[in-house]
Amino acid sequence: MNPTITAFKKSPDGGRGLARDMRVRWALEEVGQPYDVNLVPWEHFKDPEHLARQPFGQIPTYEQDGLTLFETGSIVLHIAETHPGTLLPTDPDGRARAITWMFAAVGTMELVVIEREQFILFEKDKPWFDDRKPIVDKKVRDRLQRLSDYLGGAEWLDGEFSAGDLMMVEVLKRPASALLLPDYPNLAAYVARAEARPAFKRAFEAQHAVFVAATAQ
Ligand code: GTB
Numbered sequence: 687m688n689p690t691i692t693a694f695k696k697s698p699d700g701g702r703g704l705a706r707d708m709r710v711r712w713a714l715e716e717v718g719q720p721y722d723v724n725l726v727p728w729e730h731f732k733d734p735e736h737l738a739r740q741p742f743g744q745i746p747t748y749e750q751d752g753l754t755l756f757e758t759g760s761i762v763l764h765i766a767e768t769h770p771g772t773l774l775p776t777d778p779d780g781r782a783r784a785i786t787w788m789f790a791a792v793g794t795m796e797l798v799v800i801e802r803e804q805f806i807l808f809e810k811d812k813p814w815f816d817d818r819k820p821i822v823d824k825k826v827r828d829r830l831q832r833l834s835d836y837l838g839g840a841e842w843l844d845g846e847f848s849a850g851d852l853m854m855v856e857v858l859k860r861p862a863s864a865l866l867l868p869d870y871p872n873l874a875a876y877v878a879r880a881e882a883r884p885a886f887k888r889a890f891e892a893q894h895a896v897f898v899a900a901t902a903q
Contacts (some may be wrong), residue, residue: 694725
């Protein structure tokens with residue numbers, strides 16, 4: 687049976703591929719695994735049926751042959767592990783390093799990116815906004831600079847493209863980091879290289895088609 691993932695019935699990002707189902711779609715496309723999509727309306731995220739799949743009432747989820755997973759890092763890792771040799775290196779050390787980059791993407795980079803995103807979204811009218819903004823900006827910039835220094839002129843983070851790159855690029859594409867990327871040309875080029883991958887393009891088109899269809903209704 688093909689896996690089924692959940693995604694927004696109508697994504698709040700306007701089909702720009704920023705919602706987290708994009709990471710899972712992209713991983714599935716990279717390994718050549720066909721999949722089905724269960725489109726969940728936002729107002730049903732906290733229904734018991736969806737909470738049974740995702741305890742926090744979020745998308746995406748992944749279901750296949752009685753296995754239900756949530757958390758994009760875990761889902762992408764599962765996809766990589768069940769399709770050996772595509773998204774994770776086969777040598778144990780290389781595999782461990784690629785998984786380390788997956789954790790770095792969500793645990794080190796996405797953390798500060800979300801902080802900046804939510805600060806701009808929810809605190810822009812607060813009296814402290816102008817004082818605190820440079821602090822929040824600096825946290826993201828420090829991480830981008832470290833990543834930029836590490837990547838240098840390399841194509842990917844550790845040899846061949848891996849699930850670590852997939853997760854990192856997805857975080858860099860969030861507006862709170864993407865808008866700063868022009869100041870880090872090697873990171874901007876890294877993201878552009880990833881976006882040029884045929885699997886990325888297929889995933890992007892698939893999620894975009896969902897938004898277009900939902901808008902036409
Ligand atoms: N840690 C979880 C994971 O990685 O799977 C986070 C999942 C998550 O936050 N999902 C969001 C959700 O379901 C959808 S992606 N939220 C409902 C809730 O928390 O109640 C949301 C999203 C929209 C737009 C952007 N963007 O513009 O960058 C990014 C993410």
